[in-house]
Amino acid sequence: DEYFRVSNCKSAKDMWDTLQVTHEGTTNFKRSRINTLTHEYELFRMKTNESIQDMQKRFTHIVNNLVALGRIFPNEDLINKVLRCLSRE
Template sequence: MAQSIDKPPFFDGTHYAHWKTKMKFFIKSRDYKLWDIVEDGPFEPQRSKAEWSADDRKKMELNCKALHILFCAFGPTIYEKMSSCESAKEVWDKLEVTNEGTNEVKETKIGLLTLEYENFKMDPEENIEKMFDRFSTITNGLKGYGEAIPEEKLVRKLIYSLPESWDL
């Protein structure tokens, strides 16, 4: 079933990397300033609420809009875990730590994925489609952790991963 372009992608606690990418683009497509709020944190006026300018109020609304988008993407279980957060950045960071781990955990996962990438070979029993799916899972995982590999290296790796029987 297709996802509505008006509703944020739903997150049920599984397939976080997939959801994260979709949500990032969903928020950016609404208003790039919203993504800035998620990534950098909310604007906090240095004066009392009664003294806020129209610009201050507009900037504060961005955090509320970003929070609303995020909360609308959650079912009850995830919402319960995130509902105490007061900023979209806090929600995003909490989701990252919960689903990706701390920096040390991320580095370990990057290391494991890198090792998988470096040792990648086509298995004798798999067809090219399954091989490519497995390869994409590894490289997309690395990309999700900020370790993108240039296209020409990916192509070269795929070619070298084929068995000799392919005789290129």
């Protein structure tokens, strides 16, 4: 698959740009994805009848996707966010 994506490229830079867009997405797509995930992060709450393990999995998934896109969170912020999101039940 990779070969066919770059086989018509004229230079190494064209190949690199093609592969970068293929695997990372365009700048606009990345910005949109960061905005969506940040919104999910900000609104994150524990669901009714959700276990702590399931909540942690959802939270980790959001944070890991943001980190992969270059958004880094201090550990203290993550801990405080999780503590604020816990259900009172």
